[in-house]
Amino acid sequence: MNLTMVVNGSSHELDVAPHSLLLDVLRDSLDLKGAKRSCDTQVCGACTVLVDGQAVSACTYLAVEADGCSVLTVEGLADGEALDPLQRAFLDAGAVQCGFCTSGMLLTARALLRENAAPSREDILHYLRGSLCRCTGYRKIVEAIMTAARTTR
Amino acid sequence: MLRPFTLHRPETAEDACALLATLGEDAAPYAGGTELLLLMKLGLLRPPHLVDVKRIAGFGDIADGTRLTIGATVTHRTLERSPLVRARCPLVASVARHVANVRVRNVGTVGGNLAFADPHSDLATLFLTLDATVELVSPRGRRELSLAEFVRGPWETARRPDELLASVRLSPWPTGTGAAYVKFGVHERPTLGIAVALRLDGAGGRARVADVRVAIGCVSPRPMRAEAAEARVNGVAEAELGDVTGAMADAAAESVDPADDLHGSAEYKREMVAVFVRRALRVAVARARGAELSASFPHAVVA
Numbered sequence: 328m329n330l331t332m333v334v335n336g337s338s339h340e341l342d343v344a345p346h347s348l349l350l351d352v353l354r355d356s357l358d359l360k361g362a363k364r365s366c367d368t369q370v371c372g373a374c375t376v377l378v379d380g381q382a383v384s385a386c387t388y389l390a391v392e393a394d395g396c397s398v399l400t401v402e403g404l405a406d407g408e409a410l411d412p413l414q415r416a417f418l419d420a421g422a423v424q425c426g427f428c429t430s431g432m433l434l435t436a437r438a439l440l441r442e443n444a445a446p447s448r449e450d451i452l453h454y455l456r457g458s459l460c461r462c463t464g465y466r467k468i469v470e471a472i473m474t475a476a477r478t479t480r
Numbered sequence: 481m482l483r484p485f486t487l488h489r490p491e492t493a494e495d496a497c498a499l500l501a502t503l504g505e506d507a508a509p510y511a512g513g514t515e516l517l518l519l520m521k522l523g524l525l526r527p528p529h530l531v532d533v534k535r536i537a538g539f540g541d542i543a544d545g546t547r548l549t550i551g552a553t554v555t556h557r558t559l560e561r562s563p564l565v566r567a568r569c570p571l572v573a574s575v576a577r578h579v580a581n582v583r584v585r586n587v588g589t590v591g592g593n594l595a596f597a598d599p600h601s602d603l604a605t606l607f608l609t610l611d612a613t614v615e616l617v618s619p620r621g622r623r624e625l626s627l628a629e630f631v632r633g634p635w636e637t638a639r640r641p642d643e644l645l646a647s648v649r650l651s652p653w654p655t656g657t658g659a660a661y662v663k664f665g666v667h668e669r670p671t672l673g674i675a676v677a678l679r680l681d682g683a684g685g686r687a688r689v690a691d692v693r694v695a696i697g698c699v700s701p702r703p704m705r706a707e708a709a710e711a712r713v714n715g716v717a718e719a720e721l722g723d724v725t726g727a728m729a730d731a732a733a734e735s736v737d738p739a740d741d742l743h744g745s746a747e748y749k750r751e752m753v754a755v756f757v758r759r760a761l762r763v764a765v766a767r768a769r770g771a772e773l774s775a776s777f778p779h780a781v782v783a
Contacts (some may be wrong), residue, residue: 384587387513
């Protein structure tokens, strides 16, 4: 099936099978390895990407559903060498340890800040349900998101 | 990995039903895919055809009337944020906010949730207290079933192979109703979900409890109303509620049909039903008075 989508600002026209998953198209056809396959059941958040600004689990999302849509992966967050305020805040807060969950955390936070520019700690924790980090205990991730929200407001 | 399939994208319910009728058991209706694709990845379901129902006109609508009609492909996220749902059935929006996680809510649909009939569905349990009915369409016409008739058991519904779930209709509660949905558990899916709704009839110290609705999910093979528990508190004076709460909780615990599984033993689940029916009742009574309990229960979400 024909799939036309804008990924990180660049338009792509692809021919994909109906059963192709968005995660595989991004990782294998477009060589964007930021989204990870981990639980493969929409529980962990490591494969999170944004489709038209909405967070989805790319591991359980048919690629053809993104036809005509704009997809954002972690590779598209920075503007050249200039980091996104969320990336800057994660670095400054030490919100990254092994890094496996980080791309999903950043994109989930991006979706949250688009909906709610001034989230409370509780709002952030609610939105991060289903974004699992097994290293940091979340405290620094939440702090980083609050910092990014303050700097971009 | 998914096995190959053909994806159909009909734009009318008639075309979708005709496809289902022709393809029979080779086809599965597909909306958000948040449940279906998981089973397909595991190889537990291998439909050679998926019939995408998201392009069917009207299936994504929410309509007001005497009852509130929610189209089958309305997502949990839309339900959570819809001003109409918040105004007419506020607890539905509040419960939708706590379904799974934001990624699942962005994609997963109300109709898919009900048609999948996972016994751990929050919406199905809550909808029982709103006297929900489902609308099924097929080449033979339309029929309406109560949600209790529709959900027959774990992952089993009364939907015939050529039928589509088009919408669910809810009857909003009377003005002044206070309600709570409490879910408890330490796994990804809840161990139990309890919905309690009621009204206080009359003023001040002479108020009596009326229109009590109690539904229990996750514990029995399908979500159920607990009429015996409702009867214990219906008509009781508010001042005497404390005297009958224990009997109500016991009646609720007796009415369920639990099984031992990873969520706990049958005996443990029965005990938790009693505990959480009491807690949900307290929150609902406070809300019927116009107050909010600052209650927080370990491993539980109060919606």
